[in-house]
Amino acid sequence: MSSSRARAWVAGYCALLTLIIVGPLAGSGYLLLRDAVSTPRSYLTDSALGLGAAAPRAVPQDALLAVLSPVIDGGILVKAILIVALWAAGYGAAVLVRRFLDAAVPAQLVAATLALWNPFVAERLLQGHWSLLAGYAALPWTVLAAVRVRRALAPERLGAWAALAASFAAAGLTPTGSLLAAIIGLALVGRRALVPAIALWLVSCAPWLTATALGSGAEPSDPAGVAAFAARAEPWLGTLGSLAGLGGIWNGEAVPASRTTPLALVATVLLLAIVALGVRAVWARGRDGRTLLIIAVVAIVLPALGATPWGLAVGEWLVVHVPGAGLLRDTQKYVALAMPAYALCAAAACQSGGRWFIRRSADGQPSKDESSLVAAFFIALLILPLADLAWGVGNEMRPVRYPGGWAQAVEKIDGPGDVAVLPGGMFRRFPYSGTAPVLDPAPRILPNDVLQTGELRVRGYAVNGEGNRARTVEEALLAGAPPTTLADLGVGWILVERTTPGPLGDAEKTLAATQLVHTDDDLALYRVPTPTLRDTATPTQRHLSTAAHLLWVTLLLTALLTTTLRRR
Structure with missing residues (x-):
């Protein structure tokens, strides 16, 4: 199979999985589920700029929708971003294993399946965190871009930096996504490029950093939120097991039905078994593989510790004394950082599975049919215990229509x-x-x-x-x-x-x-007659916030354009 045809097959497979997951949203209507609110049109209010009384948690997401929704229906925008994000997560994982492990198409499909079909995706969809999934989708691309920056020779540096800028900016649709990409990117970019990479990341998160710096009248987050949003132990797993299986969201109602049954244990054991089979091979790949594995372990262990009494005490202190620390209270979402390492391990396990469990062909290597059989087996092990992720997570995600x-x-x-x-x-x-x-x-x-x-x-x-x-x-x-x-x-x-x-x-x-x-x-x-105007923000604050948003969108568009032209 030619290289272009192979990539088309992988891209098509990721598109198919994405459509299976979000199928109900293909109909007309708006996403309105827990924290997800899409509307026909939104407006560029002070709150949309991150200058309201609340902390700027949905910046620059809300401003982007406010600017684009007069031209494109807001419901279509949100659904399009979500669909593209899910596809990019799967395809990014496939590209990651192809470049890191020289993985063939079957192993790429296993990596893409793991990235798309897991409890983290299911639970965040049910919680309505569509923009967080955009940050999640940027993670494998951030890995690729950061490694390119570190290894690039002079003629390739512009393209490498553009790819990193695009990854940071895309992940920066929300503050949490920006932090996720920063952790991955800055850990891999290398010592020589660390300072300019930090500067680039700061530019990519200018909207929410500006809103935070301007103060906007927001009070510190309530420390009670640390315990409320701590990672949750799922049945038969405990907190650490739930997190290791990419589950454990704080809201016990925003979980697929299968995660409330023994299937949660089965799914976690199978997922971890597949990952474990590939750990040794990924560790042996050198610095990058080891860094990603360490990040995965830390991303699982720290949220588990954060749910202990002393961990909650530390979190409460941070929320009270450190501005912006409220971003850290939902600790389970940082489990997303384990996805790149998990995808690499699953692909490596698929590659080695042909050697361990399948009879060899005449030339001493697994045949294409045998490799595909191993991949199909692994894909089934990942999908079947979480089958209710399909079709809008058991049809929980379906479009609604607002009354006139x-x-x-x-x-x-x-x-x-x-x-x-x-x-x-x-x-x-x-x-x-x-x-x-x-x-x-x-x-x-x-x-x-x-x-x-x-x-x-x-x-x-x-x-x-x-x-x-x-x-x-x-x-x-x-x-x-x-x-x-x-x-x-x-x-x-x-x-x-x-x-x-x-x-x-x-x-x-x-x-x-x-x-x-x-x-x-x-x-x-x-x-209410003759209200006293009580502006939350001053004109200067609005100008500064608008400039920060323009800087972010300029970085995103310029980086995407540069990356595309350099590839061509």
Whole structure:
């Protein structure tokens, strides 16, 4: 098989697996599942720039959607990014093993399967972390780019640095993805290139670093979140076993059904057995293989330690005393760093499996048919115990349609003032969104800033958010305060979402004294007269944040273009 044809086969296989996973999203509608909120259009508010009261956790993701969604429907954008990310994760793992191990197509398919078909992908899909999966997808490409930078001769250096810049920028769609890529890239890039690589990474994460540096009024994260978001032990596995099997997300509801049965143990044992068969070969490949294996071990052990009493104490101290340390509280997501090493080990195991378990052909090497048989066996071992990852993780991921009242509410908001929402709280259960709780779509679908407390209830913990003004507004609204009180707090609009449960308190007293501008079966919108403008950010802060976003997107596009032209 020619090289180009082989690559086409691998690329097609990755596309097939991706479509099997996200098949239901091919229909019309929007992704609305737990933390995933896609809307027809979003707006470039202060919150989208990372300048709201909450920590900038969705920067530059929200700004990117706000800029592009007037041209391309926001639901299509989110689904396209997710599909491309999953495909890139699988194909990147295949390219990684081809270049590191000179792996044939069957071994590449095993690596691609492991990268795509694992509990980490399933659980993050169910949690709605589509943009985190973009950072996950960038990891094998970051490995390849960092090694190229270290080894490149003068004529190839521009292409190598462009590839690393593209990997950092693509992973930088969210702060966590940026950190994942930085750990991998900076560990492999080599001592001589370390300083410029750090500088390049800092440029790639300019949006969220700028938002953090500007302060934006955000308070430190609640230390209670450290225990709430710690890695979780799955049945029959314990915390360490769950993490080693690429599972263990903090939310026990965002897991496939198979992970609540003995199949979780079976899947983990089979995965680790395949990986273990290839460890020796990867270690023998030298510095890069050993570095990736060490990173994998650390990425599993540290989150497990972080779930112990003393680990929780350390995490709480960091969250209170170190700005931005709230990014570290969901420790299980850093298990993603094990994926490149796992993919290499699985491919190496497939290669050696032909020698260990299959009879040899006349020339003393496994035949193509025999190698394919080993690969098919390994692929089955990876897929079958987690079969419910297929078709939207058991059809949990399916597109929804927003009632027409949302578009009408958007049109009615034609004046200044922030938006307060009822019922209280951040999560909703709409009749059209399924049984899982979903983040309130109001902040991403309305043109004005929406005040949210950021308060979460996770595994019995009440985790306070950073939105102090939002908390004051919500308390006043639930207490039935007069509209003038809300106006003094900068509120110009009150949106009542009628079809979701939640606390309403005595808000009817407030609503009775305000102007109803829109009502239907799903929503009611009220105008609060003469709100006092309380901008979260100054014009200078907005200009700086906008410049940081432009720097990020310029780096991404320039790096991708340069990489493409250099390859051609």
